[in-house]
Amino acid sequence: MGIRLEHVNYIYSPDNAFRKQALRDVNLEIQDGEFIGLIGHTGSGKSTLIQHLNGLLRATSGQIYYNEQNIYDDKYRMIDLRSQVGLVFQYPEHQLFEMTVLKDVCYGPKNLGLDDDAAVERAKEALAMVGMTEKDYSKSPFELSGGQKRRVAIAGVLAMHPQVIVLDEPTAGLDPKGRNDILNQISALHRQTGITIILVSHSMEDVAKYVDRIIVMNRGEVFMDDTPKEIFRQSEALERVGLAAPQVTYVMRQLHKIFPELPEDVTTVEEA
Ligand code: ADP
Numbered sequence: 001m002g003i004r005l006e007h008v009n010y011i012y013s014p015d016n017a018f019r020k021q022a023l024r025d026v027n028l029e030i031q032d033g034e035f036i037g038l039i040g041h042t043g044s045g046k047s048t049l050i051q052h053l054n055g056l057l058r059a060t061s062g063q064i065y066y067n068e069q070n071i072y073d074d075k076y077r078m079i080d081l082r083s084q085v086g087l088v089f090q091y092p093e094h095q096l097f098e099m100t101v102l103k104d105v106c107y108g109p110k111n112l113g114l115d116d117d118a119a120v121e122r123a124k125e126a127l128a129m130v131g132m133t134e135k136d137y138s139k140s141p142f143e144l145s146g147g148q149k150r151r152v153a154i155a156g157v158l159a160m161h162p163q164v165i166v167l168d169e170p171t172a173g174l175d176p177k178g179r180n181d182i183l184n185q186i187s188a189l190h191r192q193t194g195i196t197i198i199l200v201s202h203s204m205e206d207v208a209k210y211v212d213r214i215i216v217m218n219r220g221e222v223f224m225d226d227t228p229k230e231i232f233r234q235s236e237a238l239e240r241v242g243l244a245a246p247q248v249t250y251v252m253r254q255l256h257k258i259f260p261e262l263p264e265d266v267t268t269v270e271e272a
Contacts, residue, residue: 004030038214150170171201
């Protein structure tokens with residue numbers, strides 16, 4: 001069981017001058033329990049792709065199956081898909097709005113129709129999964145560090161008990177320690193729960209250490225789909241699509257520390 005995409009194409013603004021084909025004939029199979037890194041240059045189609053996985057965007061053509069059911073079938077309940085495939089957007093902490101951490105994480109389960117006690121139970125369980133403790137429950141989300149806020153936002157999605165969780169650039173804007181903490185936490189989550197995790201990143205280094213499989217996107221197409229080891233063997237092909245192997249990223253980061261005028265990351269240049 002899992003997610004299957006067959007010949008998925010997606011075109012933004014198909015009928016005017018801003019027409020942009022963002023996905024081209026994407027074929028993918030994601031099995032339950034996989035830990036996948038989805039990487040690619042800025043503009044390669046990663047965000048567009050993940051928004052198809054929980055039905056936020058509808059393919060211009062092609063089919064998507066979730067647990068063997070066609071999500072575009074008239075009888076399919078999109079609402080089920082939304083609760084089973086949790087999407088954590090970039091900078092999810094911008095969506096924290098309740099007075100306390102605990103209330104914030106309860107918001108999703110309450111929306112699912114759970115009563116207060118059940119929602120609190122789910123929220124506590126989800127907060128523990130991301131390493132937040134009881135003393136954080138009554139804090140305002142605004143008192144927390146960047147990394148903690150992000151963990152609370154992830155807990156908000158986990159509290160919905162999704163089978164799949166998709167995290168869009170979960171390390172964006174965090175310092176090196178924050179990045180490591182969050183990635184370790186996500187990795188622990190995968191080990192403990194066995195849920196499917198799709199980690200979106202433009203950085204090889206972020207995904208390299210953690211995932212079992214890497215999908216590389218380029219100009220809306222699946223360019224590579226293999227184990228990290230196999231992907232990194234093909235460093236020339238990676239460089240062709242604007243991605244540096246982890247060693248290169250590491251060297252760039254060290255150089256940036258000494259010469260701040262140099263870019264920290266060679267993969268963040270906008271695609272023309
Ligand atoms: P990534 O997540 O890899 O950076 P996106 O999926 O955001 O890539 O973008 C893929 C392509 O679609 C890019 O060329 C981008 O400019 C374009 N695009 C993204 N969102 C829109 C939109 N709302 N309208 C038009 N084009 C878009």
